[in-house]
Amino acid sequence: MLENLTVNCIAVHEIFARGDDRRIVPPDFATRLENLSNEAMDAFRQRITDALSAKSKSVEMGIQRAGPGTFLGDAEAIAPAMNDDFLELSKSVPNRLCEAQTTQNIPGGMVIVFNGTTSRQNSPFVAVIKAEVQDGFRRRRDGASIITEFVNDLFLTKATRLYKIGLMVQEDANKGAPDGWRALVYDHHIAARNREAAALYFYESFLGCGFLEDSAYETARFFNLTREFISSKVADREERHEIIDALYTYVKSEQSQTFTVDEFTQRYVPEELQDQYGNHMTRKQFPARAVQRDTSELKGKLKRRRFKYGTDIEFSASPEAIAEKRATIETKSVDPTTATAGQTVTVITIQDGFVKEL
Secondary structure, rough: OOOOOEEEEEEEEEEEEOOOOOOOOOOOOOOOOOOOOHHHHHHHHHHHHHHHOOOEEEEEEEEEOOOOOHHHHHHHOOOOHHHHHHHHHHHHHHHOOOOHOOOOOOOOOOEEEEEEEOOOOOOEEEEEEEOEEEEEEEEEEOOOOEEEEEEEEEOOOOOOOHEEEEEEOOOOOOOOOOOEEEEEEEEEOOOOOOHHHHHHHHHHOOEEEOOOOOOHHHHHHHHHHHHHHHHHHHHHHHHHHHHHHHHHHHHHHHOOOEOOOHHHHHHHHHHHHHHHHHHHHHOOOOOOEEEEEOOHHHHHHOOOOOEOOOOOOOEOOOHHHHOOOEEEEEEOOOOOOOOOOOOOOEEEEOOOOOOOOO
């Protein structure tokens, strides 16, 4: 969606936290469009693509509200606008964001509104960045001297946790809104262990978006495709069991609202298999960006893990019992003085008392 990204117009407004009386503080609107140098424009585009790329905490969302009085309603007008028309229309965005920020603890910041085209089809888009202001130091040369200066109004730095992005692309002009549009949302907190209200105000109240409804299907696909890869590519049995143990824990027990292939890769897939795993998931057309975690289609598989030995022996345990080492499985070679050629024995240790025979 983000290939061939071209930016046409950029307007930078500023909004503020609500006052002590909880009333909206009027935004400080831009009086002209930004005229970035080639170097600055390249850096700006790079910030966008880095944040919305596969390895970042970005999510494709469903657009739940359209028409007048919504962000998408504004976007339909802003997308084709240029110059003074764009500047005037863009003012609706900071106004709408101020309305969505209903509590005093949500900080103000710079609101960057821009439009352009993206993809091979040159699809029009509208995007907004809310960037928090931070301070820092910079060095510059003044004649023969080098001066270090303190700057207290930096924004859109590489500290991605300090900004949020919403981008809507019109992929099919023949379809009405919202069907012809797609939405991407980036927020550093969107995959956090406890998703903050700030993320909710941004993607839900402000942008009018919500998580796609097929998250249960995608979670199940991730689990099944990953287990398929591990079972076929990890030769060592103990290592294979360890990674599958991690998969069960990652899918079932992690508290974060979203997950990504890259996150699982970096945590659990052996380095020598990471490229193969990524290619496997790409071939299966599994989305590279973050997916909402929903295990509702995996309840049966996640309750018990079952192991088969030989032709007629089975062992089952909960994933928690295995992860907590209350039930361990170890394959050992038989004593060579008593073993049949090639024979092995599996030792199962259960750290609980006997209850009854079923």
